[in-house]
Amino acid sequence: MTPVKPLPQYLVTRYHGWKATTFAENHAWYRRLADEGQRPRAMVISCCDSRVHVTSIFGADQGEFFIHRNIANLVPPHEPDGNQHGTSAAIEFAVTALKVTHLIVMGHSLCGGVKGCYDMCSGNAPELEEKSSFVGRWMDLLRPGFERLPEGTDAERQTLLEYEAVKTSLDNLMTFPFVREAVEADRLSLHGCHNDIAEGGLKMLDPRTGVFEAV
């Protein structure tokens, strides 16, 4: 058998605290979510980074957001090749089964995945070039974004590459036929955002200018 262990005690303690307070106070809401099923209005694709907390910054409750997280909030292109595609499966379910009306790609500042891509493309991360590096091969999705970066300091260019990650994901979303159809039929809106961790900032991609502007 797989060598699993009991949860650490601090998590068990916290769980019991939640059950006795937040859950107890909102039991009817949880019961309703269970009885009626989920009907989230929005899907969010954000980074695995523990500092990115979309439910907090939008004040979202259970049942509101269908969330998929991966390294650097990237969406791969539509590749119906019969292999396992976790991100694509989540998008397919959200759009075709849950029929979400909003799909938000949420980038963030100081993204380690984006920095890895930046270092790799700059020739400073040979370990990410290895075929066996899952992070490196995943971040290959953002190589074209790196090629588009203008001159600037490393810090400026890394922020711009975080924006490129969001734009790349939005472009790739439109390669999924069911996404394109829903967008063209005005049943689904795509949104690009970027969260500044230190300042609590939120920027939104302006479709007219292609620039991220403060909300």
Ligand SMILES: [Zn+2]
């Ligand atoms: Zn990240």
